[in-house]
Amino acid sequence: MxxxxxxxxxxxxxxxxxxxxxxxxxxxxxxxxxxxxxxxxxxxxxxxxxxxxxxxxxxxxxxxxxxxxxxxxxxxxxxxxxxxxxxxxxxxxxxxxxxxxxxxxxxxxxxxxxxxxxxxxxxxxxxxxxxxxxxxxxxxxxxxxxxxxxxxxxxxxxxxxxxxxxxxxxxxxxxxxxxxxxxxxxTAQLVYNRQSGALNESFSDVFGSLVKQYSLRQTADQADWLIGDGMLGSSLQGVALRSMKAPGTAWTVPGGGKDNQPGHMDDYADLPDHEDNGGVHINSGIPNHAFYLAATAMGGHAWERAGRIWYETLTRRLHARATFAEAAEATVAEAGRLFGADGEERKHVRAAWQQVGVI
Ligand SMILES: [Zn+2]
Known part of the structure; x- marks a missing residue:
């Protein structure tokens, strides 16, 4: 072991x-x-x-x-x-x-x-x-x-x-x-720090959401794309811990802070290592949203195509300190390998990462 x-x-x-x-x-x-x-x-x-x-x-x-x-x-x-x-x-x-x-x-x-x-x-x-x-x-x-x-x-x-x-x-x-x-x-052993750490968090959200979608047999359009829906206690308002569909909108503290996950590289939080390991739970909003965009563009059951691409990427293609850009290129390459270089899957994956400003 x-x-x-x-x-x-x-x-x-x-x-x-x-x-x-x-x-x-x-x-x-x-x-x-x-x-x-x-x-x-x-x-x-x-x-x-x-x-x-x-x-x-x-x-x-x-x-x-x-x-x-x-x-x-x-x-x-x-x-x-x-x-x-x-x-x-x-x-x-x-x-x-x-x-x-x-x-x-x-x-x-x-x-x-x-x-x-x-x-x-x-x-x-x-x-x-x-x-x-x-x-x-x-x-x-x-x-x-x-x-x-x-x-x-x-x-x-x-x-x-x-x-x-x-x-x-x-x-x-x-x-x-x-x-x-x-x-x-x-598998990828993504280091829990900065971009590789945010990817580590994001893969957990992606498959956490997919497990829920699979158990409910939901299509990408039917899914809520929330992580931890219905969990928030009395001091918080909102719907969940994180939203892959609309990062930054999941929760607020009345009179206090709010969910500040970015959904685009323009809002990437360049945090020091001692703050959430360099923002691993914050910047994960960017790859989370890329997955949401790719999966909803493909339609149908998200685990069948987008999920397959992300799974193969995590388990076969990434190195431990992979950046967002490297993960993006790896998913594009994997989409081509699985579904053909001219397939719509590869186009949707590339477009998703472009929409969040990673490539
Ligand atoms: Zn986690």
Whole structure:
């Protein structure tokens, strides 16, 4: 098994959203948002010291069960933190529902995500070889985030203020987003910083949305193209965490900040590394919108053509520090390989990246 020296912590919640709640909200809301921000930072800092032990644990589990196929394991970390992962095992593959909705949702949604990649792209799980999908629910206390740690998925309960309670495991696109971070780790290994990091985030949003569309059998025209619809808690107004259709319009904090994802390179946020790893959750709006434009121009089921092009690009064509322009050229080339150099798919992909100002 290949191990990375510095696997990322890839969270669903953009730090600018948490900061906006902290700055615009009531004292209580401020406290809740700051707590999630601080925990995310702590988790990142602690990674270095605990990843060794965690890897050993994970490798032991993985080596003991090498059989390919859908293998889900759900743990309850019982409101513990990073050092307590993965927690107590509460549901194994094939086990019946438990009394805990978070456990059942993490189990069901990781299964739907596995089935999507298997049925649509013939991919056997995170590493393509049936790697066990480990999820820990009830992470921390009222934690407003979900993440792929480099080894497993973790889900907070949500405070009700930033995110609705229970919404993080309930949202299929959030689960699909986190699991895709695992696939990226085993394929393109996109470095979680600046443009390659924003691509890493964008591929997770693309396949998170496609999992949702596939489960609903929606066409590109019918899809909402939102990430985390219905999740926003009492301190936020809007529809979701991010909009691929209209980046920058998903949420606002009354009296405070707003979703500031760009949908065009003219508005690219050139942020320092210490701000959201150079804006990975912000600038992902640009490749997100390119995918939306390509998929809606092609019409039909987005996973069949646009999704196929993006999947093959992620798993076969990108290097770890790929830029937006390199990703754009790679998708154009892949569209030509899959559907013909003169096919409409290649034209639509090129036009989409041109519309967002990348090429
Ligand atoms: Zn992410």
């Amino acid at each position: 290949t191990l990375l020296s510095q696997p990322p912590v890839c969270c669903i919640a953009p730090p600018d959203l948490l900061r906006a709640v902290a700055e615009g909200g009531s004292p209580e809301e401020r406290e809740i948002a700051l707590a999630t921000l601080a925990t995310a930072e702590t988790a990142r800092a602690q990674r270095v010291s605990v990843t060794g032990a965690l890897r050993q644990l994970s490798l032991t589990i993985a080596d003991a069960a090498p059989a390919p196929g859908k293998v889900r394991s759900i743990y309850d970390v019982e409101h513990g933190g990073y050092y307590d992962l993965p927690g107590r095992k509460v549901r194994a593959e094939g086990d019946a529902d438990t009394a805990d909705a978070a456990v059942n949702e993490a189990y069901a949604n990781s299964g739907v995500t596995y089935d999507f990649f298997r049925e649509v792209f013939q991919r056997d799980g995170i590493d393509g070889r049936g790697m066990e999908m480990v999820s820990s629910v009830h992470y921390d206390i009222d934690y407003d985030n979900a993440a792929w740690t480099g080894l497993q998925m973790i889900y907070g309960d949500g405070s009700g203020t930033v995110f609705r309670k229970g919404s993080l495991t309930r949202a299929l696109d959030v689960v699909g987003h986190e699991l895709t971070h695992g696939i990226t780790q085993y």
